[in-house]
Amino acid sequence: MRYLVPGDYMADPAVHVFNGRLYIYPSHDWESGITENDSGDHFNMKDYHVFSMNDIDGEVIDHGVVLEVKNIPWAGRQLWDCDVACKNGKYYMYFPLKDKNDIFRIGAAISDKPEGPFIPLDNPMKGSYSIDPAVFEDGGNYYMYFGGLWGGQLQRYRNNKALESAVLPEGSDLALCPKVAKLSGDMLEFAEEPRDVLIINENGKPLTAGDNKHRFFEASWMHKYNGKYYFSYSTGDTHLLCYATGDNPYGPFTYQGVILTPVVGWTTHHAIVEFNGKWYLFHHDCVPSGGRTWLRSLKVTGLQYDENGAIRTIDGGLKD
Numbered sequence: 001m002r003y004l005v006p007g008d009y010m011a012d013p014a015v016h017v018f019n020g021r022l023y024i025y026p027s028h029d030w031e032s033g034i035t036e037n038d039s040g041d042h043f044n045m046k047d048y049h050v051f052s053m054n055d056i057d058g059e060v061i062d063h064g065v066v067l068e069v070k071n072i073p074w075a076g077r078q079l080w081d082c083d084v085a086c087k088n089g090k091y092y093m094y095f096p097l098k099d100k101n102d103i104f105r106i107g108a109a110i111s112d113k114p115e116g117p118f119i120p121l122d123n124p125m126k127g128s129y130s131i132d133p134a135v136f137e138d139g140g141n142y143y144m145y146f147g148g149l150w151g152g153q154l155q156r157y158r159n160n161k162a163l164e165s166a167v168l169p170e171g172s173d174l175a176l177c178p179k180v181a182k183l184s185g186d187m188l189e190f191a192e193e194p195r196d197v198l199i200i201n202e203n204g205k206p207l208t209a210g211d212n213k214h215r216f217f218e219a220s221w222m223h224k225y226n227g228k229y230y231f232s233y234s235t236g237d238t239h240l241l242c243y244a245t246g247d248n249p250y251g252p253f254t255y256q257g258v259i260l261t262p263v264v265g266w267t268t269h270h271a272i273v274e275f276n277g278k279w280y281l282f283h284h285d286c287v288p289s290g291g292r293t294w295l296r297s298l299k300v301t302g303l304q305y306d307e308n309g310a311i312r313t314i315d316g317g318l319k320d
């Protein structure tokens with residue numbers, strides 16, 4: 001296990017290998033003085049840095065500020081978890097940000113280099129909502145996974161339409177699903193209506209809202225291992241990173257188990273990536289900030305599969 005940026009607070013890592021080098025796209029936490037609440041107002045981030053490494057034990061290069069709230073034309077507040085995808089030599093950053101009406105939308109920004117800087121478009125992606133975009137390339141198609149409960153506003157929508165007022169399912173109601181949509185050829189819009197990412201149990205039944213040790217909350221990530229699709233996510237209020245597997249990028253995905261037990265802090269968030277023949281889990285915790293939930297620190301640790309492709313559970317370090 002290694003803390004990657006000891007001099008600053010970085011969280012929510014999205015991680016990719018571009019041109020043989022490992023690039024990390026985290027949220028940038030800072031002490032903005034906003035009181036903690038269930039809407040996540042204390043995550044009041046205003047810019048992104050990019051980091052890169054050519055060796056997992058080597059130097060972590062900080063490429064500096066690559067996008068700032070003040071330069072995004074449609075911005076209100078709060079730059080949360082971003083991701084970056086590469087197509088035809090161009091790099092596309094996707095970021096959730098509240099607009100001037102305090103509604104989370106997903107924006108896109110473009111660069112010629114993986115380390116940025118990224119130039120934002122004038123408007124958010126049409127039909128986008130909620131948080132935590134994660135983009136996955138498969139056979140030349142790019143899929144965006146997104147969504148998050150509570151402060152992430154997913155409970156304000158059904159069938160991709162805004163409700164009059166939020167409805168959070170409870171108990172035996174079906175859990176809200178994360179969303180997935182294929183991206184357009186120019187990478188700047190959805191090419192289709194976002195679909196539900198259905199997570200089912202071993203009996204083929206969709207997970208219920210009351211099953212909060214298993215159901216989706218936020219922090220989507222997708223990777224492929226031995227031809228299987230691994231959809232991983234945070235359970236939010238039970239603080240677990242879990243995964244479910246399927247046969248194609250849309251799912252359904254069958255719940256498999258816990259990747260990471262709770263860390264010190266409230267949120268847990270991650271990326272899984274293969275680099276130089278080994279698999280890694282990037283995530284965050286609040287140990288260096290003394291448990292201040294809005295000041296999170298970036299970590300990396302090895303990730304292992306058993307002979308059946310099951311991910312071995314990693315201890316997040318929280319003691320009872």
Ligand code: FUB
Pocket residue numbers: 011012027040043080081131132148218219267268269
């Ligand atoms: O960093 C703000 C939010 O906290 C992220 O978007 C969530 O995934 C959670 O980590």
